Amino acid sequence: EVQLVESGGGLVQPGGSLRLSCEASGFIFSNYWMSWVRQAPGKGLEWVANVKQDGNEKYYVDSVKGRFTISRDNAKNSLYLQMNSLRVEDTAVYYCARLEYITGRRGFDYWGQGTLVTVSS
Amino acid sequence: DIVMTQSPLSLPVTLGQPASISCRSSQSLVHSDGNTYLNWYQQRPGQSPRRLIYKVSNRDSGVPDRFSGSGSGTDFTLKISRVEAEDVGVYYCMQGTYWWTFGQGTKVEIK
Numbered sequence: 001e002v003q004l005v006e007s008g009g010g011l012v013q014p015g016g017s018l019r020l021s022c023e024a025s026g027f028i029f030s031n032y033w034m035s036w037v038r039q040a041p042g043k044g045l046e047w048v049a050n051v052k053q054d055g056n057e058k059y060y061v062d063s064v065k066g067r068f069t070i071s072r073d074n075a076k077n078s079l080y081l082q083m084n085s086l087r088v089e090d091t092a093v094y095y096c097a098r099l100e101y102i103t104g105r106r107g108f109d110y111w112g113q114g115t116l117v118t119v120s121s
Numbered sequence: 122d123i124v125m126t127q128s129p130l131s132l133p134v135t136l137g138q139p140a141s142i143s144c145r146s147s148q149s150l151v152h153s154d155g156n157t158y159l160n161w162y163q164q165r166p167g168q169s170p171r172r173l174i175y176k177v178s179n180r181d182s183g184v185p186d187r188f189s190g191s192g193s194g195t196d197f198t199l200k201i202s203r204v205e206a207e208d209v210g211v212y213y214c215m216q217g218t219y220w221w222t223f224g225q226g227t228k229v230e231i232k
Contacts, residue, residue, distance in 0.1 A: 047221035106217035
């Protein structure tokens with residue numbers, strides 16, 4: 001059974017930093033692209049970042065470029081999101097998601113339970 | 122950037138009756154490889170999203186056959202043939218042809 005378990009969320013002041021983690025199990029982690037998707041309170045879903053299987057390709061939504069860094073450790077079956085220079089508008093539940101990214105199948109097929117990040121003074 | 126527009130945003134339905142959600146993209150979702158990467162997700166209250174449909178009309182494993190997806194180009198539809206109580210939640214379309222963008226969501230509730 002595929003499982004994705006996020007951790008690291010919490011309350012942080014504007015301008016602060018936070019590092020999210022996602023531990024994966026139930027599948028061969030190194031075979032998949034991985035992603036972070038967020039959901040502001042009471043709002044819809046927004047893709048944040050993707051990282052390729054080997055960690056050498058990374059993509060970000062424009063609003064987080066230069067502030068967030070996605071990374072992975074395949075030996076630990078773990079995905080990370082380093083968030084710097086946080087803004088109030090970054091407040092959201094952050095989901096770790098497995099990304100299908102092959103011809104014929106493109107989309108997030110498994111999601112974690114999410115971790116809440118609150119940016120407030 | 123591709124904009125995904127869903128309608129309606131709120132959908133009260135009677136148990137056992139059909140329901141239909143529309144999703145329109147600001148440009149064609151046909152990829153250069155010939156595929157159309159349009160997915161549908163269900164988010165039940167207090168839960169994470171769950172994918173129901175991929176590539177317009179393909180149901181994910183374990184998804185009841187009362188859910189069906191259709192459409193092409195820029196216009197897509199998710200249909201629930203007979204709504205059950207467990208179908209309450211918010212439904213999102215998402216395109217994966219040009220990066221990844223979601224619709225605003227459609228809240229399905231029981232009348």
